[in-house]
Structures are given as structure tokens and as C-alpha cells.
Amino acid sequence: MTVDEASMIAPSITNWEDLTNWLDTQKYQETTPPPNRTPLGTPVLETSWKAALRRRFFDMKEQGEPVGEEPVWPKVVERRRRISLLVSAALTLLLTSLASEMISVQHTQEEVAVAYIVLLTIMNFFMINAFSKTLIGTWHALKGPTGNPWHPKHTETDPRPDSKVAIVFPVYHEDPHRVVAGMIAVAQSLQTNVPEDFHHYEFFLLSDSRNPAYRIAEVAAIDQARLACPQMKFHYRWRISNDNAKLGNMTDFCRRWGRDYDYMLAMDADSIMNGDTIHQLLRMMEGNHRLGILQTNPTPVMRKSLFGRMQQFAGRLYGSTFSYALQAMYMGHANYIGHNALIRTRPFMEHCLLPDLPGSKPWGGKPLSHDIVEAALMARAGYEVWFLPDLGGTYEEIPANILSFLIRERRWMQGNLQHTRLLFVDGLHKTHRENFITGFMGYLSAFFWGIFLIISAGSMVNFLKAGKFSQKEIGSIEIPAVMMLIASIVFMLAPRFLAAIKTAKEKKAGEYGGLPKMAFCIFIETAFSFLFSPLMMVFITKFLWVWAKRRSISWGPNNEMMKPCHGLPASRISHGVLG
Incomplete structure (x- = not known):
């Protein structure tokens, strides 16, 4: 593409923020709603x-x-x-x-x-x-x-007719089948228990996974969730940089879509x-x-x-x-x-x-x-x-x-x-x-x-x-x-x-x-x-000694959930736990 062709397609791009916004609007994102960014600052x-x-x-x-x-x-x-x-x-x-x-x-x-x-x-x-x-x-x-x-x-x-709740599942190298099976269980329970109000809720799988195999499995699992609950909305977002782990993951969600939802239901990968x-x-x-x-x-x-x-x-x-x-x-x-x-x-x-x-x-x-x-x-x-x-x-x-x-x-x-x-x-x-x-x-x-x-x-x-x-x-x-x-x-x-x-x-x-x-x-x-x-x-005394020596640790995934592409089927969790 020549410079003239690019300027005709996006003539208003003058800085990095304009470029990011233009890419977000032009890119076809089947699994992610368009971002509605909010400038955020810490207190x-x-x-x-x-x-x-x-x-x-x-x-x-x-x-x-x-x-x-x-x-x-x-x-x-x-x-x-x-x-x-x-x-x-x-x-x-x-x-x-x-x-x-x-x-x-x-x-x-x-x-x-x-x-x-x-x-x-x-x-x-x-x-x-x-x-x-x-x-x-x-x-x-x-x-x-x-x-x-x-x-x-x-x-x-x-709730008010326009109240919106985002049910967010931040993940990092957890078993996608197990996590999304939990999402399906929650969605089916909402449809069963509050059939007139489940439209207030939307689901987000917020991925910080670095391994491409996890990302592929996560997208496939979300597609399965859409097939299992076609009336519910399931969204997927993968973060390019996983800075600050889960805290950064949730902050990124708030920055992109926080203003679109009155409430967010914070979940863990193993939450139901x-x-x-x-x-x-x-x-x-x-x-x-x-x-x-x-x-x-x-x-x-x-x-x-x-x-x-x-x-x-x-x-x-x-x-x-x-x-x-x-x-x-x-x-x-x-x-x-x-x-x-x-x-x-x-x-x-x-x-x-x-x-x-x-x-x-x-x-x-x-x-x-x-x-x-x-x-x-x-x-x-x-x-x-x-x-x-x-x-x-x-x-x-x-x-x-x-x-x-x-x-x-x-x-x-x-x-x-x-x-x-x-x-x-x-x-x-x-x-x-x-x-x-x-x-x-x-x-x-x-x-x-x-x-x-x-x-x-x-x-x-x-x-x-x-x-x-x-x-x-x-x-x-x-x-x-x-x-x-x-x-x-x-x-x-x-x-x-x-x-x-x-x-x-x-x-x-x-x-x-x-x-x-x-x-x-x-x-x-x-x-x-x-x-x-x-x-x-x-052990705690030993951990204190290690902490005093300024040796840090990271917040990694749940070891019980690290099964990349072969988890429990959704039906087993959705029908076995919540009914």
C-alpha cells in the first residue's frame, strides 16, 4: 500500500492514540466487542x-x-x-x-x-x-x-431495564475447557433461574496466556459456549502484554469496556x-x-x-x-x-x-x-x-x-x-x-x-x-x-x-x-x-526469610487447572454442579 492510499483510508491519524483507535474500528473482531476506552489513573x-x-x-x-x-x-x-x-x-x-x-x-x-x-x-x-x-x-x-x-x-x-453486568473470568494458562464449562454452567443457571432478566448479563474471558496453544483452545471453547447458549453473549479478549498479572488484566478490562457496564462480577478460573x-x-x-x-x-x-x-x-x-x-x-x-x-x-x-x-x-x-x-x-x-x-x-x-x-x-x-x-x-x-x-x-x-x-x-x-x-x-x-x-x-x-x-x-x-x-x-x-x-x-518462617532477602515470586496459574486442551466436558459441570 502506498502512502497516498493509506492517507485516503485513514486521513485523520496523527498520533499513536488515533492509530490504535483506527485499528480497533477497522479490525474484524468476532469475539470481542468494540472498545470504549476510558482514561484511567490511580488514586x-x-x-x-x-x-x-x-x-x-x-x-x-x-x-x-x-x-x-x-x-x-x-x-x-x-x-x-x-x-x-x-x-x-x-x-x-x-x-x-x-x-x-x-x-x-x-x-x-x-x-x-x-x-x-x-x-x-x-x-x-x-x-x-x-x-x-x-x-x-x-x-x-x-x-x-x-x-x-x-x-x-x-x-x-x-434492576433497571438498562442495567448491564459483565461477568469476567481472567485466565492465565488455565484449562480452557474447564473454565468455559464453568461459564456455560453459570449462563445456563441464569437462563433457568431468571429467564426474564438474563439479558442483563454478558460474559468475558480475559486471557493473559502466552502460549499460542492456550489461545487457540480458548477461542475454540468460547465458540462452543456460543453454541451451547446462543441467547447469551460471550466475549473473548487476549492481552498483548500481561503486565501486572491478574491486576493488570482487570484494569485493562476496565479501561476498554468499564464505562459500558454498571457492574462487573469478578470470577476466578475455577469459580462457579x-x-x-x-x-x-x-x-x-x-x-x-x-x-x-x-x-x-x-x-x-x-x-x-x-x-x-x-x-x-x-x-x-x-x-x-x-x-x-x-x-x-x-x-x-x-x-x-x-x-x-x-x-x-x-x-x-x-x-x-x-x-x-x-x-x-x-x-x-x-x-x-x-x-x-x-x-x-x-x-x-x-x-x-x-x-x-x-x-x-x-x-x-x-x-x-x-x-x-x-x-x-x-x-x-x-x-x-x-x-x-x-x-x-x-x-x-x-x-x-x-x-x-x-x-x-x-x-x-x-x-x-x-x-x-x-x-x-x-x-x-x-x-x-x-x-x-x-x-x-x-x-x-x-x-x-x-x-x-x-x-x-x-x-x-x-x-x-x-x-x-x-x-x-x-x-x-x-x-x-x-x-x-x-x-x-x-x-x-x-x-x-x-x-x-x-x-x-x-515454612512461613522460611518464606519470611526469603522475603527479607528481596526474593520475589509471581502469581501463576492454579496447578490443578493447567491441562491445556483436554478438560471436563461442559455438560458434566453445568448439569452436575448447578442443575
């Missing part, structure tokens, strides 16, 4: 620790104003949070005093004794705080949604949701313009290994109860887990796109665990984030073996440790700052626990080497030690007891084979957890 976040601390304590700015009329529930959440902190502080003080009395009898060096007390106090506080939140939250959660006048369910309404559940989320969003993110609690499924089955049991029984408790404690200041969640697109694009943290990876770069930060920024902008465990019909797959579990934990650890950079950002709610602290302390406590065990063992060995002990000295150690042991067992096992009590009270024990079988499974899982915890402590 201004001061990530300098010194500057953030100075403003936090000397020039503190108010948190984001709520969208619309200020609701009542934030005052209730703050009251419950303060009660939880007060209970935690009181019980921690009690255990610390018992430990101080015990360590003083052992004639331990002063420096060692101080380290012992400090480490024990830190670990006890976070353990007791989790216990108090679960206890207080479960008490309120037993009332159910009807007992919570601020639950989004009370304001749900039919019932159409009725999805539509209920949309009804809640439509009924309350303050809602920014609605997160469901996915049920773990599809695991056959012993480890996977135990994780599924624990997630279903304990995780569900803990989620109910946190809903009562946090309400509209909840976290979200990045998938199986409905997001209001416009405020997400305006307030939740994350900037690069200064420095090299793993300390800098894009936040790896971006979902917790996005929830905090959504609340910072005045919107509500709700975690809704009372909604069923939502599923995900979890690691099937210990190796996959540890790989996932290492990714989460690196992401949670990055949150220390955002702890004092202006405008964050107290609840979300507390979530940041709880998140990274969940991993630092493994290192603290290891040091604590070494100090405890050394102190006891020195005490035993001292020779004879008086009856008074033995009594001074025995009583506090027994009380601390009992308290620790109660605080660690209480969530399991609360879950069993709640399940029995709601007459749901039949879902676990009845009360005797449920009790037996709780015993087996608890015994495994006690044996597995030291292994986790060692």
Missing part, C-alpha cells in the same frame, strides 16, 4: 511511612464521606469493635500476668524474660482478638439477616455461581446506591484427596461460621477476596485502581494481594463493602495438596506484608487499618512463635539444670502454666465449638452426615491441624 496515595505517620498523628485528614445519607450501622460496628478490643486487652493482660509470675520463678535472665513476655503478649492478643470477634459476631449473627436491619437484602429491588445468587446480588446493588462491593462466601468443592477434603470440611464448617461473625462485626466495612464478588464499576475505576509501591519487588511494585486494598479504598471513597455468607450457590476450588497450599500461602504472605506500606494512608477506616494489621501479623506470628518456643525451651532447660526446687517454686510454675494451657486451648478451639453449636442450632448437621459424624470429623481435622501447624510455622 493519590502517600506511601512514604514517615510522611504518612506525620500526617496521621499531626495533620490527620478525615476519612471519606459516605455516599448519600449517612447510615447508622458504622456506629454499631465501631461500638462492637471497641468491645472486642476491650475484651482482648483484658484477657491478654490476665495471661501476661500469669506468664510473668511463671517466668520470674525460673530465674531467667532479664533480657530473655522481657523477650518472652513481649512475644507472648503479641501472640496472645491476636489469638484472643480473633476469639472475641468470633464470639461477639456469632452472638449477633445467630439472628440472621432478619435480625440485622442494615443488611443489603432489606433494600433489594428489581448459581444464577439466582448472582441476580440477588444485582437486586441488592440496584436497591442501594451506596453499595460498592458485594462479596459472597464461596463453598470449596471438587477435591478428592484427604488433605483437600479436610480443607473443604474446615472451610465449609468453621469458615462459614467465622464469615457470619465477621459480617456482624464489620457489616459494610468488610473485606473481599477478589472473586465471586459483584463490583460497582464506576467507583472501582475512579478509586480502587492501585498504584505501584515504590521500590523493587517483593517490597514494591503492584500490591500482590490487591483485593484487601481495593476494599479499603472503596470504603475510603464512601461506599460500602459487604461480605454475605448467607448467600448460597457460590463455589470455588482450593489446593488439593500441601505443596499447592504452601505455594498459595507464600503468595498471600508477600501480598499481606506489602500492606504495611499502606497502613497509614489518609482516609482509611479504622476497621480496614485493623484488617491490614491482622493480615500481616498472621504471618509474622509464625516467626514470633518459633522464637518463643526456642526461648521457652532454653528457659526450662536452665531451670531444670538448677537442681532441686522448693515446693513453693513448683507450685508457682504449675498453677500459671495449667491456667495458660487451658486458656490457650479454649481460645484456639472455641471457633470450632461455636461452629458446631451454630450448625446444630440451625439443624444443618445433616449436611455433614449427622451430629456424630460431624463431631468425629471435627476431632480428626483438629488433630491434623495440631500436627500441621508446626510445619506451617517452619
